[in-house]
Amino acid sequence: MKVERMNIERINIDQVRSDFPILGLQVSGKPLVYLDNAASSQMPQAVIDRIVRYQSAEHSNIHRAVHYLSELATKEFEAARVKVQHFLKAKESREIIFTRGTTEAINLVMHGYGRAFIGKGDEIILSGLEHHANIVPWQMLAEEKGAVLRVIPMNDAGELLIEEFEALFNAKTKFLALSHVSNALGTINPVKQMVALAHMHGVPVLLDGAQAAPHQALDMQELDCDFYAFSGHKMCGPTGIGVLYGKAHLLEKMQPFMGGGDMILSVTFEKTKYNVIPAKFEAGTPPIMAAIALGAAIDYLNGIGLANIEAYEGELLAYATEQVSAMPGVRIIGTAKKKAAVLSFEIKGVHPHDVGTILNGDGIAIRTGHHCAQPVMQRFHVPATARASFAFYNTKQEIDKLVVGIRKVQEMFS
Amino acid sequence: MSDMRQLYQEVILDHNRKPRNFGSLSGANRHAEGHNPLCGDHIKLSMNVLDDKIETIAFEGEGCAICKASASMMTGAVKGKAVQEAETLVEEFRNMATGTLDPDSQTNHLGKLKVFAGVKDLPSRVKCAILPWHTLHAALHSEISVSTEGAADPIPGAEIGGQ
Numbered sequence: 001m002k003v004e005r006m007n008i009e010r011i012n013i014d015q016v017r018s019d020f021p022i023l024g025l026q027v028s029g030k031p032l033v034y035l036d037n038a039a040s041s042q043m044p045q046a047v048i049d050r051i052v053r054y055q056s057a058e059h060s061n062i063h064r065a066v067h068y069l070s071e072l073a074t075k076e077f078e079a080a081r082v083k084v085q086h087f088l089k090a091k092e093s094r095e096i097i098f099t100r101g102t103t104e105a106i107n108l109v110m111h112g113y114g115r116a117f118i119g120k121g122d123e124i125i126l127s128g129l130e131h132h133a134n135i136v137p138w139q140m141l142a143e144e145k146g147a148v149l150r151v152i153p154m155n156d157a158g159e160l161l162i163e164e165f166e167a168l169f170n171a172k173t174k175f176l177a178l179s180h181v182s183n184a185l186g187t188i189n190p191v192k193q194m195v196a197l198a199h200m201h202g203v204p205v206l207l208d209g210a211q212a213a214p215h216q217a218l219d220m221q222e223l224d225c226d227f228y229a230f231s232g233h234k235m236c237g238p239t240g241i242g243v244l245y246g247k248a249h250l251l252e253k254m255q256p257f258m259g260g261g262d263m264i265l266s267v268t269f270e271k272t273k274y275n276v277i278p279a280k281f282e283a284g285t286p287p288i289m290a291a292i293a294l295g296a297a298i299d300y301l302n303g304i305g306l307a308n309i310e311a312y313e314g315e316l317l318a319y320a321t322e323q324v325s326a327m328p329g330v331r332i333i334g335t336a337k338k339k340a341a342v343l344s345f346e347i348k349g350v351h352p353h354d355v356g357t358i359l360n361g362d363g364i365a366i367r368t369g370h371h372c373a374q375p376v377m378q379r380f381h382v383p384a385t386a387r388a389s390f391a392f393y394n395t396k397q398e399i400d401k402l403v404v405g406i407r408k409v410q411e412m413f414s
Numbered sequence: 415m416s417d418m419r420q421l422y423q424e425v426i427l428d429h430n431r432k433p434r435n436f437g438s439l440s441g442a443n444r445h446a447e448g449h450n451p452l453c454g455d456h457i458k459l460s461m462n463v464l465d466d467k468i469e470t471i472a473f474e475g476e477g478c479a480i481c482k483a484s485a486s487m488m489t490g491a492v493k494g495k496a497v498q499e500a501e502t503l504v505e506e507f508r509n510m511a512t513g514t515l516d517p518d519s520q521t522n523h524l525g526k527l528k529v530f531a532g533v534k535d536l537p538s539r540v541k542c543a544i545l546p547w548h549t550l551h552a553a554l555h556s557e558i559s560v561s562t563e564g565a566a567d568p569i570p571g572a573e574i575g576g577q
């Protein structure tokens with residue numbers, strides 16, 4: 001209990017909430033209770049201000065001109081790259097490639113690495129927990145090359161079966177694409193151990209960190225993964241920006257994903273010489289404002305402290321799990337021992353969309369549906385779930401409102 | 415709309431709990447299947463149409479309360495009606511759900527179906543209410559099961575296929 005109080009105190013919740021203008025909103029005449037953070041998080045004033053400052057006084061195209069604004073924008077854009085480097089504890093800033101989001105980052109690896117190094121009969125391992133963004137690109141590659149997808153199964157709690165995972169490796173295994181944290185169930189996979197296992201078989205690993213990056217400190221040296229992907233909009237930044245981290249020696253031998261300006265050293269009609277990394281993978285004008293805003297979001301999260309965020313959200317999840325699992329007729333889907341702040345649930349006899357609509361009537365925003373993880377839904381034999389996902393600006397009072405809302409749904413449908 | 419009881423009225427909850435005309439018809443001469451990939455709502459409709467009249471109709475499938483109640487009440491409303499009358503109801507229901515027909519001030523034949531008027535304020539749920547009606551429209555036009563829709567799809571994003 002003492003520990004619990006300490007963590008709650010480490011986050012000054014009133015201060016934090018006042019940093020987010022949108023949290024003052026009224027929805028359906030009630031104060032907004034925003035519990036859809038796994039889909040997209042909200043933006044603090046500091047990031048909004050950074051966007052305004054960039055657009056008001058710093059904007060131009062980057063890497064292209066000698067004038068004041070172009071140099072300033074270039075400097076700020078590259079400074080954001082360094083912030084991401086430190087955020088991930090990457091060795092070098094050239095290992096950070098800006099993309100539009102996780103989806104594009106994964107597709108980049110599929111095209112740049114997969115198409116060059118994965119061939120007919122080769123095997124790619126995925127987990128049963130993956131978001132469609134980490135399934136479909138590999139399926140496309142498998143179809144194109146005649147490669148085979150192998151899937152790591154999970155138990156009823158939503159935990160991957162590590163022994164079965166080990167048994168999937170053979171001489172044909174060429175790649176492992178794995179989520180760090182599941183968006184549908186919240187399971188935190190033992191990625192460090194799994195990466196080490198894959199490396200024992202000489203297999204490179206991409207981690208989909210879309211749901212991990214906002215909630216815990218990351219260390220690429222410790223995880224030792226070869227690629228790591230995440231999205232800015234799930235970590236208090238804007239949409240339209242994401243990151244692919246890749247080990248330099250791999251990025252260097254990969255093919256470019258898109259062709260265009262900035263990714264070349266020289267172009268003649270006979271031959272184009274590609275630029276060095278990261279430019280090789282950043283064809284065209286990038287989302288400069290969004291990258292700089294992502295840098296500001298990282299500053300903001302660091303100001304609060306990722307360890308504090310992880311501890312605080314852990315308490316919210318424990319509280320919500322305790323409250324909701326005590327309700328008759330409600331089943332929590334995803335009960336892994338190690339979980340991020342995601343609570344997927346099902347109310348007996350009520351379709352999740354009705355749950356979502358009724359909660360919305362009380363200003364409570366949750367996500368309902370398959371969460372872009374249809375194989376997970378199939379594994380648990382549900383068409384969809386209702387999902388509440390928490391951020392460090394949520395409170396126990398908001399979880400209480402969720403519980404009252406669930407009870408109201410049950411009363412209506414009784 | 416903040417009072418959800420305006421939408422989730424007792425009639426709707428009752429049809430959700432005990433859907434009428436639920437099941438499949440043997441020897442039906444009209445079929446269609448409607449699917450809303452966003453929600454996972456899935457409706458299978460079978461009918462017997464004789465001399466331009468809907469003699470019997472049944473549906474089965476999985477869906478939210480709005481979709482199931484809409485399907486259940488629809489089957490009750492069109493059973494025994496002429497095809498043209500059913501088509502008029504499809505049109506009116508769609509217009510009500512999308513907010514272009516106010517059932518209280520404009521002439522219509524919706525009757526009890528007016529309980530669904532509230533979905534017009536919930537854009538993400540309009541499709542749930544319309545899906546059965548869209549499927550009915552497809553079934554009426556697909557004596558031998560063809561894939562329908564395309565440009566004329568009144569519910570973009572939903573897939574309807576004759577079967």
Ligand SMILES: Cc1ncc(COP(=O)(O)O)c(C=O)c1O
Pocket residue numbers: 038039100101102103104131133134179181182183208210211231372
């Ligand atoms: C685990 C996971 N992977 C990938 C994605 C895709 O992210 P984005 O849509 O930002 O590219 C998401 C977001 O929903 C996610 O939760």
